[in-house]
Amino acid sequence: MTSSKVKWLIREVDAWEREGVVDTATATRLRTRYALAVANETPWGRIIFGSLGALLVGLGIIALLAANWSDLGRPVRTIIAFMPLCTCAVLYVVGYRRGWSSRAFLEPLGLFWGLAIGVGVALIGQTYHLPQDAKAFTLVWTLLLIPVCYATRALAPVAGYFAGLLTWVSMSQLAGGVGLWYWPLAAIIVPLIYSVRCEPNAEVRSTWMLWTAALCCTAALGITLEKSLPGLWMIVYTGAFAALLLGGEVRDSDERGWWHNPLRTLGGGGLAVVLYLLIFRWPWKEIGWNYWRTDAFCHRWATFFDFSLAIALPVTAAFLLVLAFRRVPRRNWHGVPLLPAWALWGVAPFVTAIAYALAAYGGNDQLSALLMTFYLAGLGLATLGEGLAKRRPGTINVGVLVLLAVIIGRFFSSDASFTAKGVVFIICGVVFLGANLVVSRRMKQKGGAA
Amino acid sequence: MNRRWLLIIALIGLAAQFSVMGFMIARREMTLHNGVVCRFLTAPVDPYDAFRGRYVALNFAENKRWLCDCEYVRGQRIYAVIGEGTNGCNMIARLTTRPEPEEIYIRTRVLSCWREYRPLLTGTNDVVRAGRSRDVPTGRYHVCFAWPFDRFYMEEKLAPEAERAYIDASRRDKQEGVAVVRVWRGLAVIEDLELGGRPIRDVVRERLKR
Numbered sequence: 001m002t003s004s005k006v007k008w009l010i011r012e013v014d015a016w017e018r019e020g021v022v023d024t025a026t027a028t029r030l031r032t033r034y035a036l037a038v039a040n041e042t043p044w045g046r047i048i049f050g051s052l053g054a055l056l057v058g059l060g061i062i063a064l065l066a067a068n069w070s071d072l073g074r075p076v077r078t079i080i081a082f083m084p085l086c087t088c089a090v091l092y093v094v095g096y097r098r099g100w101s102s103r104a105f106l107e108p109l110g111l112f113w114g115l116a117i118g119v120g121v122a123l124i125g126q127t128y129h130l131p132q133d134a135k136a137f138t139l140v141w142t143l144l145l146i147p148v149c150y151a152t153r154a155l156a157p158v159a160g161y162f163a164g165l166l167t168w169v170s171m172s173q174l175a176g177g178v179g180l181w182y183w184p185l186a187a188i189i190v191p192l193i194y195s196v197r198c199e200p201n202a203e204v205r206s207t208w209m210l211w212t213a214a215l216c217c218t219a220a221l222g223i224t225l226e227k228s229l230p231g232l233w234m235i236v237y238t239g240a241f242a243a244l245l246l247g248g249e250v251r252d253s254d255e256r257g258w259w260h261n262p263l264r265t266l267g268g269g270g271l272a273v274v275l276y277l278l279i280f281r282w283p284w285k286e287i288g289w290n291y292w293r294t295d296a297f298c299h300r301w302a303t304f305f306d307f308s309l310a311i312a313l314p315v316t317a318a319f320l321l322v323l324a325f326r327r328v329p330r331r332n333w334h335g336v337p338l339l340p341a342w343a344l345w346g347v348a349p350f351v352t353a354i355a356y357a358l359a360a361y362g363g364n365d366q367l368s369a370l371l372m373t374f375y376l377a378g379l380g381l382a383t384l385g386e387g388l389a390k391r392r393p394g395t396i397n398v399g400v401l402v403l404l405a406v407i408i409g410r411f412f413s414s415d416a417s418f419t420a421k422g423v424v425f426i427i428c429g430v431v432f433l434g435a436n437l438v439v440s441r442r443m444k445q446k447g448g449a450a
Numbered sequence: 451m452n453r454r455w456l457l458i459i460a461l462i463g464l465a466a467q468f469s470v471m472g473f474m475i476a477r478r479e480m481t482l483h484n485g486v487v488c489r490f491l492t493a494p495v496d497p498y499d500a501f502r503g504r505y506v507a508l509n510f511a512e513n514k515r516w517l518c519d520c521e522y523v524r525g526q527r528i529y530a531v532i533g534e535g536t537n538g539c540n541m542i543a544r545l546t547t548r549p550e551p552e553e554i555y556i557r558t559r560v561l562s563c564w565r566e567y568r569p570l571l572t573g574t575n576d577v578v579r580a581g582r583s584r585d586v587p588t589g590r591y592h593v594c595f596a597w598p599f600d601r602f603y604m605e606e607k608l609a610p611e612a613e614r615a616y617i618d619a620s621r622r623d624k625q626e627g628v629a630v631v632r633v634w635r636g637l638a639v640i641e642d643l644e645l646g647g648r649p650i651r652d653v654v655r656e657r658l659k660r
Contacts, residue, residue, distance in 0.1 A: 078475055085471075121470075131599055147459055150456070
């Protein structure tokens, strides 16, 4: 609870005490409890300003050293290269001995420590005229961030670690290399994120960490795929997003806000985007074994990664689907068992696999696009229905948005005349506005949130 | 996590960070102390690195593309054996995967390798006259490799002036830029950059004083 809410609550407790709603002893107990909560609250102002200070100092040092003081000579420059790192070591040890465990100390320290490593390595490169090798520089810097992440448990080094890994793997793939090392290296930080998520008073930090990790890993998935079999990315990506969505549903099904459940939000959002792309015909053209890629930059042995993911991710999604399904209470509508909307979203990799088989072996891209169109429209309707049943305006809007996107997307890509398109859009708009009005009135009558 | 464990992780991390940086420095210091001096003709131009500042990029007269009898895989470790040139400078004598111990060599990696083809005129006299031919492999391969020294860092004011000094010198009396490199056990470290036999820093400082 934020300090402003606690202050409001304490004012209310005072009023309750005056009005005799609670006795003095209960009021005192409540005040003590919430005074403790305020004392334990994360000092965000200090963290942000402290981190900004550390960032500016670090960038200032980089700019100063980039000026290249060649008069200083190699020994002096070597000492200077180690100085920022030594400062971090001294600060950490002093902080440990004095018991400074506040985030306001550790967050800026983590940021400055991360920059200190980059400064040191860059200055050595400058002193000894190391060749241009941004890939090696990024990898060394990123790997040396691992202990900083664990020692400070701060957000900045974790975000820097994932950003660094993503940069390195992008450069590696662009140079024709294989980026599979990304995954074991990313896995090194997973225990840290898990342990921070279990910490009390670390909800915001752990959510940011999870968002960073999930976003970087989603981007890295596309980069690290060898892409030898054209079109396999569709099954891999729908599998990955479905696994994220269902994982979020299993892990944090009680978390209501979209921000507090990154896995569910990213999985759902990503799935919607990928499925939307698949309603068009272009992704289904020239895919399958007949178009196997064999150029100089293709590493045959690395294709096992693509195939493993194409099998493992849908299997994981199926496993999570069963797990999540067993946890939700059964609901019926006039005797017909109702499935939760996320369960329908979760089967996306299997529907995509069927469409892929149709396009790859039957050579029918029209049929695959049509199948995905009906599937996505069905998802939109199911989400809309669930939103109406549970009286959740957010879910209703998502359902409407998906349906609208399908109609607009398919209709725009069709050869129909502009007059026909215009008329259909107006009708759709009127229907949706009318439906929204009816739903709002019903919700107001039944006391739901409109 | 226990605070003591955090301290242990921090200390191990600091040790690793100091070791990596120390190792980078130690290898290059050993090369500068024990290495053999090699000189390569080069043309300096002035670019910029966001982290390491201004430097002069070295465009070596020595070709980065080499013709070999065997095929190499992209990214393969190879050694460029250094030989004596005719003008007092050094040159790359050959590429090999296993250098002799007494040779001076630079460790590098293959950037790309492709077959060499030559046109073979075939068919009837009319076809040959028409200039139609087909390409046949010669059995040799073009190998492109990475130079382990391609930039010389300078102060931000000196680097652009260094480029101008080189252009003036090469235009006026055809003085050439020379990169003085120390080579030791496959590692090459640039010691200095010379223009007309003098360190380029001195040449540039003189120009700036004028």
